[in-house]
Amino acid sequence: MNLAYSRQNFQDWFTQQWVILWGRKIDFEEYKWLTGPFGEINGIGEDFIYQLASKENLKVVRNTTSKGLLESIADLKFTETEIERLSQNVIHFYEKTADYNLDLQVKWNPLFKIFGYLVNRLFSRRINQLNIPTENIQESEKLLSEIIELISENNELKYTIWLRKFKSTGKVIYSGIYTTCTIPSKTTCIKAIFPLPKGNATVILKPSIGSRHELILDSSGKKFGDAGFYFLLKDSKGIFWSQYVKPFTDQLVVGDENENLKAKQTLKLWNVKVAEFEYVITKSTNDTHNNV
Numbered sequence: 001m002n003l004a005y006s007r008q009n010f011q012d013w014f015t016q017q018w019v020i021l022w023g024r025k026i027d028f029e030e031y032k033w034l035t036g037p038f039g040e041i042n043g044i045g046e047d048f049i050y051q052l053a054s055k056e057n058l059k060v061v062r063n064t065t066s067k068g069l070l071e072s073i074a075d076l077k078f079t080e081t082e083i084e085r086l087s088q089n090v091i092h093f094y095e096k097t098a099d100y101n102l103d104l105q106v107k108w109n110p111l112f113k114i115f116g117y118l119v120n121r122l123f124s125r126r127i128n129q130l131n132i133p134t135e136n137i138q139e140s141e142k143l144l145s146e147i148i149e150l151i152s153e154n155n156e157l158k159y160t161i162w163l164r165k166f167k168s169t170g171k172v173i174y175s176g177i178y179t180t181c182t183i184p185s186k187t188t189c190i191k192a193i194f195p196l197p198k199g200n201a202t203v204i205l206k207p208s209i210g211s212r213h214e215l216i217l218d219s220s221g222k223k224f225g226d227a228g229f230y231f232l233l234k235d236s237k238g239i240f241w242s243q244y245v246k247p248f249t250d251q252l253v254v255g256d257e258n259e260n261l262k263a264k265q266t267l268k269l270w271n272v273k274v275a276e277f278e279y280v281i282t283k284s285t286n287d288t289h290n291n292v
Helices: 009-020 047-055 081-086 088-095 110-127
Strands: 025-026 060-061 100-109 137-149 157-166 172-182 189-196 201-207 215-218 230-232 239-245 248-257 260-269 272-283
Touching: 009 230, 009 239, 047 060, 047 137, 047 157, 081 230, 088 248, 088 260, 100 110, 110 272, 230 248
Parallel strands: none
Antiparallel strands: 025 239, 060 137, 100 137, 100 272, 137 157, 157 172, 172 189, 189 201, 201 215, 201 230, 215 248, 230 239, 248 260, 260 272
16 A cells, blocks of 8 residues: 655645545546645745745746746637637736735635634644635735746756745745646646645646636546646655646636736635635836835
8 A cells, every 4th residue: 555755744644645546547647737846844925935945946937027827828728819818917927926915815714714713723823834824814915926036057047936925924925837738638738736644736727718718727527537636746756746636726817807817716615615715916116016
């Protein structure tokens, strides 16, 4: 029987053992569309950025401006007609993400608040990742949003990291690597990799364009190899495992509203809404730019 790495917190070991029992072995090189960097036992949050840079001999570039989650919207392989339908403001946000401020509101389904509390209590506070408030935020709370680039010795971009923290507390909501991938169906998707101890949580989102020129990113899928939510890990023998979590879905809709950009992120479990995050996205100025 394969076992998770033993010298770590029990809750991390237990979660990883669940992935080993119910998931599948994968070849790291064969599944490049899915795989990505793993976190260490100690230090996720911002520590992960420097651990990864040290491990792969990369330079960390912070306080960037005019840098985006995508180098170009063309990375999503839309047709020319589709790109013409997509809001120019949405395109600019994805290509120049570092030049924007974010404000967040959170609305929980009361039935799932205990789920959020347990995630915070058992994981988020300790690893400084996924610090999602368990109470509804009625008034928007400002976020510190930063695009961080990890650059190779040849001056090539290796990783783009989007770090988001609460301005009031400094707690990390998301520290993740953003890139694109082509899943087995040959569909180009956005891939977000969130490091965890000895593994990661990877969300693969299929892009489409809505009737109001908005960008829709949807992780709904039916089977391993589709868009969706995946856990990945390396066990005590160095074998890689992955578990596709079909019941959990994430949809993000980014579009124009009242001269601002707004984004709505909806998390569902077994097609029941768990929580909804609403972002107001505004262009930064020299005085209000929120990079750290």
